[in-house]
Amino acid sequence: MSTYTEAVQVQSDFTITTPRLHISYFVPSNPIHTTFLAHLWNTPEYIASSGKTSITDSASAQKFIENRVVPHYYFRRYGMMLVSLKPHVDAFLVESTPIGTVSLWQGAPPDCYSVPDIGFCILPEHQRQGYATEAAKALIEHAQLEWGVLGVFGFCFPGNEPSRKTLEKIGLEFRGVRKLRVFGNDENMVFTLPGMAEDLGVYGVEP
Template sequence: MSSSSLFTASPTFSVPSERLHISYFLPESPAHCAFLVKLWNTEDFIKSCGRTGIDTPEKAFNFLRNRVHADYARNKYGIFVVSLKPYENASLSESTPIGTVSLMKGEPPNSYLAPDIGYAILPEETGKGYATEAGVALLEYARRELGVDSAFGFCAKDDPRSARVLEKIGFESRGEKKLKVFGGKESAVYVLPGMRQDLTVYNLDD
């Protein structure tokens, strides 16, 4: 039995914020599969994160079922859907997916002792503060409900837009490090306030 089969993602679960809903990805939802393909094959996403190879709904279904739900089962968090409310107090079912927000811890040995936050928003919806709003809401939920009080933010050294989002969410810069999760590539490292200065305690490479 796979770890993902031990987790049942409620289709009504949501972390609401002022303008957004943050909810589980559902492999059985054709809309979720189609949205993941659309988002991850935009020019913006490919430029920032590279090609994932998930270019059909079938591949999205397998990824969500086998990888994303395994993360939910293992850590109680992972990649979430960000949906835009059409009006104040709109329900999740009335809202439209516009991106993702995530807390990812990875699998040993390529894992850290604190998760890292990530986000991706459709190009037509960027520049409106949605990534910041989603990141703040997810971190507040993770702290309140899951006891997550430490988190990293990673971005390319030459990506000021992502750096600004991390700073708006509340992260502090800790310079640049070569990260094993990115194959030893040097990246900008951000942390939540109050985290230890010696990042090696989180299994982060120097």
């Protein structure tokens, strides 16, 4: 039987490419990955929108990736992915710059719905360049074609216009505001891929 560590070893070279980006699995043993996640989740902009987390340094980021992110890959194949600018050659050095994350996340019952939701987070200095849209579109397309994902939700708090605009650019459709149990019954704007059932109760979403 495969272990989570073996799964990551197999997946560490996995990449989805777009014109400007590549999307890969987080590898807990890679210090670039752990240091980047700690940095991203401690920017003032991230804390203002999502709150402070327990990820304060590379060591805590490594534990989070090992305990939460990798098991999700193992069971779902998708999860939280690292978004990097495509490598460029500077003299004899090939560099790849991490700039954010994109995720398809589906929790464990009962704290989940029957299809995953899309999420994204880009460093402030790389925002407003379309990277979140580019990465999310590519991940959803790959998930549909390769992993059999038939539906995708998008959630964001009312008033979060940047996230709403990105979800709409990805191609998701607004389906109203609902109190969602997976977010502590807080109100969220709900978006879905076109073609998903009109009755969101089919997916376990509260009326």
